[in-house]
Amino acid sequence: MKSLRLLIPYLKVYRREITWGCIAALISTALYALAPWALKLAVDDLQTGISARQLAYYAGLFVGLAAVGGVFRYAMRMWLIGMSRKVEQDLRDRIFGHLQKQPASFYNQNRTGDLMSRMTNDLDNVRNVLGPGFMYPIETISTAVFSIAMMLWISPTLTLITLLLAPPVSYSVFKLGRVTHKLTTRIQEQYSRLSDQAQENLSGARVVRAYSQEERELAKFDQLNQEYVRRNLSMTRVQALFFPLMGFLFEIGAAIILLVGGLGIIRGSLSLGDFVAFVGYLGMLAWPMIAVGWVANLLQRGAASMVRIQNLLDTEPEIVSSSQPSSARASAGEIVFENVSVSHDGVREALQDVSFKVRPGETIAIVGRTGSGKSTLVGLLPRLIDPSKGRVLIDGVATNEWNLDELRKQVGMVPQDAFLFSSTVKENLTFGAPEASETEMLEAASISRIDKDVAQFADGYETMVGERGLTLSGGQKGRLTLARALVRDPSILILDDALSAVDTHTEEEILRGLREFMKGRTSILIAHRVSTVRDADCIYVLDQGRIVESGTHEELIALGGYYADLDHRQSLEQELEMES
Amino acid sequence: MSAKRKQVEEQDVLGKAYDSKLARRLWGYVGDQKKKLFASVGLLLLGATAELAGPWLSKIAIDRYIVDKDVSGLYKIVIIFVIVSALALALRWSQSYLTGEAGQIIMYRMRRDVFEKMQRLSIPYFDRNPVGKLMTRVTSDVQALYELFGSGMVAIFGDIFTLIGITAVMFAINWKLALLTLSVIPILLLVTFAFRKRVRDLYRKTRSQIANLNGYLQENIIGMRVVQLFGRERANHERFKSLSGDLKQTYLKTIFNYALFFPAVELVSALAVAIIIWGGGSMMLTGAVTVGTLVAFIQYVERFYRPVRDLAEKYNILQAAMAASERVFQVLDHPIEVPDTSALDYVEKTEVDAPLIEFRNVWFAYRGDEWVLKDVSFDIREGESVAVVGATGAGKTTIISLLQRFYDVQQGEILLHGRNIREIPLQELRAMLGLVLQDVFVFAGTIAENIRYGKADASDEEVRETSELVLANRFIEKLPGKYAEPVVERGATLSTGQRQLLAFARALLCRPKILVLDEATASIDTETEQTIQEAISRVLEGRTSIIIAHRLSTIQRCNRILVLHHGVLREQGTHEELLAQGGIYHRLYQLQFGLGEAA
Numbered sequence A: 001m002k003s004l005r006l007l008i009p010y011l012k013v014y015r016r017e018i019t020w021g022c023i024a025a026l027i028s029t030a031l032y033a034l035a036p037w038a039l040k041l042a043v044d045d046l047q048t049g050i051s052a053r054q055l056a057y058y059a060g061l062f063v064g065l066a067a068v069g070g071v072f073r074y075a076m077r078m079w080l081i082g083m084s085r086k087v088e089q090d091l092r093d094r095i096f097g098h099l100q101k102q103p104a105s106f107y108n109q110n111r112t113g114d115l116m117s118r119m120t121n122d123l124d125n126v127r128n129v130l131g132p133g134f135m136y137p138i139e140t141i142s143t144a145v146f147s148i149a150m151m152l153w154i155s156p157t158l159t160l161i162t163l164l165l166a167p168p169v170s171y172s173v174f175k176l177g178r179v180t181h182k183l184t185t186r187i188q189e190q191y192s193r194l195s196d197q198a199q200e201n202l203s204g205a206r207v208v209r210a211y212s213q214e215e216r217e218l219a220k221f222d223q224l225n226q227e228y229v230r231r232n233l234s235m236t237r238v239q240a241l242f243f244p245l246m247g248f249l250f251e252i253g254a255a256i257i258l259l260v261g262g263l264g265i266i267r268g269s270l271s272l273g274d275f276v277a278f279v280g281y282l283g284m285l286a287w288p289m290i291a292v293g294w295v296a297n298l299l300q301r302g303a304a305s306m307v308r309i310q311n312l313l314d315t316e317p318e319i320v321s322s323s324q325p326s327s328a329r330a331s332a333g334e335i336v337f338e339n340v341s342v343s344h345d346g347v348r349e350a351l352q353d354v355s356f357k358v359r360p361g362e363t364i365a366i367v368g369r370t371g372s373g374k375s376t377l378v379g380l381l382p383r384l385i386d387p388s389k390g391r392v393l394i395d396g397v398a399t400n401e402w403n404l405d406e407l408r409k410q411v412g413m414v415p416q417d418a419f420l421f422s423s424t425v426k427e428n429l430t431f432g433a434p435e436a437s438e439t440e441m442l443e444a445a446s447i448s449r450i451d452k453d454v455a456q457f458a459d460g461y462e463t464m465v466g467e468r469g470l471t472l473s474g475g476q477k478g479r480l481t482l483a484r485a486l487v488r489d490p491s492i493l494i495l496d497d498a499l500s501a502v503d504t505h506t507e508e509e510i511l512r513g514l515r516e517f518m519k520g521r522t523s524i525l526i527a528h529r530v531s532t533v534r535d536a537d538c539i540y541v542l543d544q545g546r547i548v549e550s551g552t553h554e555e556l557i558a559l560g561g562y563y564a565d566l567d568h569r570q571s572l573e574q575e576l577e578m579e580s
Numbered sequence B: 001m002s003a004k005r006k007q008v009e010e011q012d013v014l015g016k017a018y019d020s021k022l023a024r025r026l027w028g029y030v031g032d033q034k035k036k037l038f039a040s041v042g043l044l045l046l047g048a049t050a051e052l053a054g055p056w057l058s059k060i061a062i063d064r065y066i067v068d069k070d071v072s073g074l075y076k077i078v079i080i081f082v083i084v085s086a087l088a089l090a091l092r093w094s095q096s097y098l099t100g101e102a103g104q105i106i107m108y109r110m111r112r113d114v115f116e117k118m119q120r121l122s123i124p125y126f127d128r129n130p131v132g133k134l135m136t137r138v139t140s141d142v143q144a145l146y147e148l149f150g151s152g153m154v155a156i157f158g159d160i161f162t163l164i165g166i167t168a169v170m171f172a173i174n175w176k177l178a179l180l181t182l183s184v185i186p187i188l189l190l191v192t193f194a195f196r197k198r199v200r201d202l203y204r205k206t207r208s209q210i211a212n213l214n215g216y217l218q219e220n221i222i223g224m225r226v227v228q229l230f231g232r233e234r235a236n237h238e239r240f241k242s243l244s245g246d247l248k249q250t251y252l253k254t255i256f257n258y259a260l261f262f263p264a265v266e267l268v269s270a271l272a273v274a275i276i277i278w279g280g281g282s283m284m285l286t287g288a289v290t291v292g293t294l295v296a297f298i299q300y301v302e303r304f305y306r307p308v309r310d311l312a313e314k315y316n317i318l319q320a321a322m323a324a325s326e327r328v329f330q331v332l333d334h335p336i337e338v339p340d341t342s343a344l345d346y347v348e349k350t351e352v353d354a355p356l357i358e359f360r361n362v363w364f365a366y367r368g369d370e371w372v373l374k375d376v377s378f379d380i381r382e383g384e385s386v387a388v389v390g391a392t393g394a395g396k397t398t399i400i401s402l403l404q405r406f407y408d409v410q411q412g413e414i415l416l417h418g419r420n421i422r423e424i425p426l427q428e429l430r431a432m433l434g435l436v437l438q439d440v441f442v443f444a445g446t447i448a449e450n451i452r453y454g455k456a457d458a459s460d461e462e463v464r465e466t467s468e469l470v471l472a473n474r475f476i477e478k479l480p481g482k483y484a485e486p487v488v489e490r491g492a493t494l495s496t497g498q499r500q501l502l503a504f505a506r507a508l509l510c511r512p513k514i515l516v517l518d519e520a521t522a523s524i525d526t527e528t529e530q531t532i533q534e535a536i537s538r539v540l541e542g543r544t545s546i547i548i549a550h551r552l553s554t555i556q557r558c559n560r561i562l563v564l565h566h567g568v569l570r571e572q573g574t575h576e577e578l579l580a581q582g583g584i585y586h587r588l589y590q591l592q593f594g595l596g597e598a599a
C-alpha cells in the first residue's frame, strides 16, 4: 500500500479538483441522507392525519432533495473521476517518455507484451485507485456517518442490531475480493502465455507454413487455451457467488428490521414512519458496506500495479545524455577508440581491447567472421551500447560526454536489419529528418537507387510498405534504409552490411554515388566482400572481438593473414568461375 | 504516423446492436451449451420471482400482523422471508455459474476456431493484416463474446422479467396507484435513450482511439532503436501525447454523460416516490390503500430502477459483442486464397520423364495488374542445381514463394513431377522444400527448439551434428546455456549472421528433397559460406537445389542459370552459354569481376 504514496506528486497538480470534489461528495451524501427522513415524516403524518397540502409539501421536499443532491453528485463525478483520467494521461505520457530513454539492451530484457501490459492493465489498475478508490471511500464514510446518525436518532437498538451486519458483509467482500485477485493473477499469467504464443505464431506465419507446423502450433495453442479456460472457470465459481450473496445478506438485514422493527411497532416504541425510514437507510448503507471491501481490493491491486510501474520508471537508462548543451556545430568526424571492451551480458566480451583512430573524412572498413563483433563496434558510435572498458571519442570528446541528440545527429547509421515503419515510403525516407526538402529526399533516393523501384509502384512515394516493410523485396528494404540515413546529412556514415541484399550491378551504382556523398564525411563500411572494402583508407579485421589485422588492402595482402585468405578465397571463386 | 490508415481500419465494423442474421449464427455457435443457457434462464426467472416476493411479504407483515399486533404471525412471515431469500441466493448462484460456464466453453471454442482458421489462412491474408489486428481477433474480440454469453444475454432476460414482474405485482396490489407510479416511465425512457445513444458513440470513439494509441505504442517499442538512432524521440513523444490527450478528452465526455445520467435516474426515481407519497397518501386518506401497500410500492420503485440502469449498460455489451462477433466471423468466413487439397484425393503419380519442377507460362501480381512475373517458363530436373539471378526487385523471391504455394499464380501453372501443385497437399509439397531465406525469423524459445522446429522428434545428436555441419556450433558452444540458451523475441541478442546459421541448421535438419537458398549467405563471411556449401553438397548429394544469389561466385556450382529481368525470364542456360550470348548475364559478369565495360 505504501507504493500508493508515489502517486502524491501526480495528485498535487490537481489539488483544486480534489478539494472541490470532496466537498461536493459530502454535501450530496448529506442531502441524499435526508430523503428517508422526509419519507418517515410523511408516513407518520399519514397515520395521524394530514392535509393534501402537507402531502404535496413532503413530496416536493423529497424531489427537491434528490434534485439538489444530484447536482452535487454530478459535480463530484466530474471533478474526481475526471481527475483520475487526467492523472492517467500524465502517467502514461511520462512512461512513454521514459521508455524512449532506454537503450537497446533494455528491450532485449523486456518483452514487448510485458511493456504493453504495463501501460495498459497496470495503468488501468492505478487509475481505478484514483477514481473510484478516491470517490467511494468519501461517499462511503460520509453516507455511513450521516445515515447511522439518523438511524441512531430514530432507534439506537435497531441501529445496533442492523449494524451487526456490517462486519460480515465487508469482511466477505474483502475475502472474496482477495480470492478473486489471486485467481485473476493466475488468469492474467495464463493469458499472457496464450497471447505470447499467438503473437509468435502470427509473426512467424511464413515459417510456420514453410515447415507445415500448423497442427503442432494448434496443439500447443489448444493446451494453453484449455488451461486458460480452466483457470477462468474457477474464477467463475467464485464470482457467481458474489452478487447473490450480497443480495442475500441485505435481505437478512431487511428481515431483521422487519422483525425487530415490527415488534417495536407492536410494542409502541417505534412508529411506522420510523420503520419505513429504516428500510430506506438500510438501502443506503448497502452500497457503502460492499464498497469498503471492494475498495480495499482496488487499493491492493492498484498498489501492486504502481510498484510495477514505479520499477519501470526507476530503471535508470543505462545510457544518458551528458548535460552538455547541444551546439549546432557539425562535427569534423574524427573517431578514436581507446582500449575499448564491450560486454552485452556482463560475462562474455563481444569486443576486447580495441583501439584505432580514424581521421576526419577517411573511410575505413571492417571485416570479420560472423559474430566477431562488427555490429557491436559500430553500435558504440551512436551509443546504442556503451563500452564496459575504455573510451570512444568523437572529435576528441568521449561519446558519453556528448549531448546524445547531438551525437546521434552526427551519425547516419544503416543498421544490419532493415526495420521500416508501417507507413508510406516517403514517411520512412524522411523519418530522421522530417524537415528535409523534396529535393533532398529525391537526392537520397537516387543515390541509394530506390527511386526507380518507387517509380514502378502505383502510388509512388505514397505507397504503404506494410508491417516492418513486408511488401518490399529484400533489396528494396535495404536501399530504403540506406536512403533514410543519407537524408539526415550526417558527418559520420555507417553502413552495416547494408548492401548485402543488393545485386552487384546496383551495388556498383550505389557505391559510385556514395563515393561522391562520402567526400568530407567519415565513413565506416562493414562488408564480407573484398570488392566492397578494398578502396578503404584502412581495413580492420575483427576476430572474436579483437582487431587482429589492420592496414590498406595491399598491406593486408602482403601480411598474408585472414584478409589475404579472404581475398584468396574470393579470387579463387572468381577464377573457378572464369575457367568454367 | 499511420494513424490515418489505422483509424479507417478500426472503423470498419461497429454496427447495430442487434442483427438477426448474426444472432442466428451466434446461436448456432452455442451448440450443446444451449441446455445450460435455457436452464439458467429458467433459474433466473425463479430467482427473480423469489426476489420480487420480498416487498410483498413486507406489505403483508405490515398490514396483517404489525397493524393487528400479531406477534407469532410476524415471526412466521419473517421466517418465510428468510427462506425465500435463501432460495433466491441458491437460484441466483447456480444460474450465474451455469451461464458463466457456458460462456467460458463457448469462448474456448471460438478462440480455438479463430486460431485454427488463422493456421489455415494463406500468406496474402497476412500481408494485408498487421499482427496486432489479428491478435485482437484472438484475444479481445473473443472476450467480448464471453461477456455476451457469460452475463449479458441471460441477464437481459432477467432484467426484462423483473421489470414486467414488478409492474404486474404493482398492478395486482393497486392498479390506480400503479398507473400513477408508472407515469414517470416515459421520462425515464427518454433519459435512458438519450444517454445510451451518446454513450454508444463515445464508446465507439474510445475503442478506435485505444486501438490507435496501442498500435502506435507497440510499433514504437519494437522500433525504438531506430527511433533513437534517428533522433525522433521528441516528435514521437509529441504524437503520443496528442493521441493520449485525444483519448482523455473522449473519456472526459463519457464521464460527463455518466455524471449526468446517474443523478437523473435518481431524480426520476425520487419523482416516482414523491408521486406515491402524494397520490398514495391521498388515496390512503380516503382509505383506498393501506399503509403496507404504500411501503411495498416505495420498495418496488427502488427495485425498478436498477434493471433499467443495467439495461442501458447491457445494451452496450450487446453492441460490442455484435461488433466483435462480426469481426470474428469475418475471419472465420474469409476465403482461403490458397486452398489445400485433402491428402485423400491425392494419388502419388510421377510421370517418369516429367521434370521435377516446371513453371509453365506463369503470370503473377501481388496487387491488381502490377505484374511481378510475366510469362515465366522454365523447368528443373531431378538432381539439378539451378541459380536465379537478376537485379533487386526482379521477382526472384517471388518465384520461391510461388513454389511454396504461399500465393497462387494468376495465369499459367507450376508443375511438380508433371502435376499441378494445386493438386498436391500443401504439407507434402512444403515438406519437400527446405528453405533458407533472406529474412530470417527465429522464435522466442531456446536454440535447440529453433533448430528442431521442422522436426520435433530429432535427437540431441542430430541437432548437434547439423549445427556442426553449418558451423553454427562455433557460436552455440560459446553461449552460457549452449543449446538450451534462451532466444529472445526475434533473436535480438544474436548477430545477423548467427541467426542465418540457425536458419540453415533448421532447414538442413529436415534433409529436404529440394534445397532453396534465397540470399541465405548474404550476411555470412566467405570462409563459413564455403564450408557450409561443401557440407551441403556432401549431405544433400544428388539433391535438387535452387539458389538465389547476387554474387556470381556463390552460384558457381550450379548447372544452370536463370536470368530474371523486371519479371521476365530473359536468359537461361549454362554459364558458358550465357556468356556466349553476350546479354544481361554477360554484362553482370564483367561488372562483377571488374573486367570493365570495354572488355
Ligand SMILES: Nc1ncnc2c1ncn2[C@@H]1O[C@H](COP(=O)(O)OP(=O)(O)OP(=O)(O)O)[C@@H](O)[C@H]1O
Pocket: A470, A471, A472, A473, A474, A475, A476, A501, A502, A503, B127, B366, B367, B372, B390, B391, B392, B393, B394, B395, B396, B397, B398, B399, B438
Ligand atoms: N508481399 C508483397 N506484397 C506486395 N508486393 C510485393 C510483395 N513482396 C514483394 N513485392 C514486390 O514484388 C516485386 C518483386 O519482389 P521480390 O521480393 O520477388 O524481388 P527479388 O528479386 O527477390 O528482389 P531482392 O533481390 O531485392 O530480394 C518488388 O517490386 C516488391 O516490391
Ligand SMILES: Nc1ncnc2c1ncn2[C@@H]1O[C@H](COP(=O)(O)OP(=O)(O)OP(=O)(O)O)[C@@H](O)[C@H]1O
Pocket: A105, A108, A344, A345, A350, A368, A369, A370, A371, A372, A373, A374, A375, A376, A377, A416, B475, B492, B493, B494, B495, B496, B497, B498, B523
Ligand atoms: N544484445 C546482445 N546480448 C547478448 N549477446 C549479444 C547481443 N548482441 C550481440 N551479441 C553477441 O555478441 C557477439 C558479436 O555480435 P555482433 O552482432 O557484433 O556480430 P557481427 O560481427 O556483427 O556478426 P554478423 O556478421 O553476423 O553481423 C555475438 O556472439 C553475439 O551473439
Ligand SMILES: [Mg+2]
Pocket: A374, A375, A376, A416, A496, B495, B496, B497
Ligand atoms: Mg552484424
